[in-house]
Each structure stands twice: as C-alpha cells, then as structure tokens.
Amino acid sequence: MTDDTTRSETEVLIMEATYAALRRHGYADLSVAQIADEFKKSKSLLYYHYDSKDDLIAAFLSFAADQFMADIEAVTAAEEPVATVRTLVDHLLTVESREMRDGQRMIIELRGQAVSEPRFRERFTRVDDRLRERIRSALAAGVERGVFDAEIDPEDTAGMLYAALTGAMVQQHTADGDPTEAVRRMIHRRLDRLVVD
Amino acid sequence: MTDDTTRSETEVLIMEATYAALRRHGYADLSVAQIADEFKKSKSLLYYHYDSKDDLIAAFLSFAADQFMADIEAVTAAEEPVATVRTLVDHLLTVESREMRDGQRMIIELRGQAVSEPRFRERFTRVDDRLRERIRSALAAGVERGVFDAEIDPEDTAGMLYAALTGAMVQQHTADGDPTEAVRRMIHRRLDRLVVD
DNA sequence: GTCTATAGAAAGATAGAC
C-alpha cells in the first residue's frame, strides 16, 4: 500500500547518506561526491545501485515520502474527526527540533524542483492527495456524526486548509518572519466555530 | 519606494535574457551560457555587468519582484476593500496564458532556492510582506467602514488568506491536479459571509 | 563596453580489478 519498493540494506544506507548530505548541503549544489562522503562505502557503489544521480534522488524522494506518511499515520491514527484535523495541523506547523526544521527545509527545496522534474512532481502529487484526503474524510465523518456544521463542503474545505498549511510551511522556510502561528490560530478558531455545540 | 536599483539599457536586456533562459530551461540547470544564448551580446559581457552568476540571479529576482509588485499595484489600485481582496485572489490564482504559467513556475522554483540562499529569501520576504499588508489593510479598512464583520482579526486573517494563496500556487505548479479553484471558491464564499448585509 | 579564447575546477559517470 505504501509503495515500498524493496530496499536492500545497502540501499537504505544510501538513502540515509543522501538525507544527511541534503541536510548538510541542500539540494541546489548537491553532488554525488557529497552523498558518498556521508556514506561508509565508495562513490562508484552508488552507481552500482542507481543508474544516475537523478535516479538516486527520485528514489530518495519515495523513501522520504514513505517515512513522512508513516509518521503522519502514526500521529493521527485512531483519533476522532476534530482531533485528527487539529493534530495534523499542529504536526505540520510545528518545528520542534533542528532535525524537523532541516527535514522540512529539504522538502520545500525539493518541492521547488518538482516544477520541472516529473518524477518529483509525481511523488508530491501522491503525498498531497493523501493528506488532503485525510483532512476531507475527517471533516466528512465529523459532519456525518453531527459534530461539524453540515453547511461545510468537506472537499473544498480540505483543499483550502491544506493549501494554507502548505503555504505557511513554504513561507516559513523561504522568507523571514513566521506566518505559522497566525495560520494555526486561524484554523483552530475556525474549527471551534465549526463544532456544533 | 520600489527599490529600483538603476539599471542601464544593457542591464535590462540582460534581465530579459535571464527571464527567457529561465522560462526555457528552468533554474535547476541554468547556465550562464544559456543566458548568453538569449542575449544578443557575448557571455563574458555578463561578467562585466555582474560579478558572478549568483549576483546576476539575485539582481534578476529584484527585477522580477519589481515587475510583479507593479503589476499587483496596477490591478488593485483604487478599488474599495472587498474588491481589492477579490481582485488580488483572482489575479494570483488565475493562469490565463502560457506566459503567466511560466512566470509563476519560475517564481515557485526560485522560491525553493530561498531556503538556502539568503539573498533570495530577502526578496521573497519583501514581496510577502507587501502582499500580506495589502490584504490586511483592505480588511482593516473594510471593518472600519462597516462592510466587514468586526469580529475578524485583519492581521491573522490576512496571514491565513495569503498562506492559502501561496500554498495553492505552489501545489498547482509542483503536483498534478489543480487546487486553485477550490481555494478561490472558499475565499470568495468566506468574503460573502464576512460582508455585513 | 564588448569581444574571442581559454584557463581551471568540478561534476557525472565508467572501466576494470578484486
């Protein structure tokens, strides 16, 4: 279900080295040599496992997407509708550690590349669809159970919320000043009002 | 006010060549040679006018930001509060020509680079601040004149709206499926409700 | 200001041994 292409032990090590290299250098001027530097074994071994640099990065994006989605599923599993949305919002907008910050920065930078890299775009499409659907289904379930105002359109509302989350993350990492708190407040306030007392 | 560094005729030609090269090749593997190819004069002349490639690109980003903001000001000039926000939303979410699409893609791609390029980040900070402020002041003016519900917090609301706009644009150009219509509908609907009858 | 020519560095990728 998670499209986990089977990854050998070495391949997992390569993915981790790629992660480390991306954290350290960013994507813009990431070289295969830099990835190899984060890797116990040799540079040419990377070419044994992947046909090209682009191939390797595309594989990494799948790897990262798998990890990210598993993380999300774990956090929001088995919560009721309102809590699911709130948790998701807080999870996406919170940067508690340097590791999380670097991880998000990496994603934002790679996302920019998806403009012209079809393989990247494909992975982001997948993640977007799943997150949006997660919000939509929570909203729909809420309406069905009578906890949310029946006036809302779960599809559009989910699209709007997820766009706001994406935009806040992008702005946070590509401009000074942090818009995430305003967005978080607005969404929680909105949820308060949507809940039928 | 617009921080227009004075640009010589040749420099404007270089900016236009850079724009053409970015449209054609994207930022990811843009070379100075490719910029020169869109330019009547020689490659080395680029280095006479700019110290380095990064310098040239940073200058281009200022140039593009100036154009973009002038465009926005022109479209929203002298409109009343509600119309200003509606026009801004439609303007940012509408892609009517190939030129507009390419322009937006270019911005999104460059924005990804702002993660690790301080000079890029600085430019995006400026544009973000101005657009957010434009929305905020329109909302505040609307409240003051009694056309908007006095309950809203113009600052946070502007942050939320602008985040949604940014997110919709980013998603539109970095994933398949177009979330802009949902976001546009939601915002206009929201504005309908905010207007005190 | 503008050109041609090229230096110098770095990158992606492969050859071939073990």
Next chain:
DNA sequence: GTCTATCTTTCTATAGAC
C-alpha cells in the same frame, strides 16, 4: 558488491585585445 583510478563534459570565471 565493492573498490580505485580516470575519462569526459560542462561550467564558472578571467585574460587580454579592440
């Protein structure tokens, strides 16, 4: 599967003439 060594291309940037 993994290594070392290296080929080849491409790129940024400069030198030096006009």
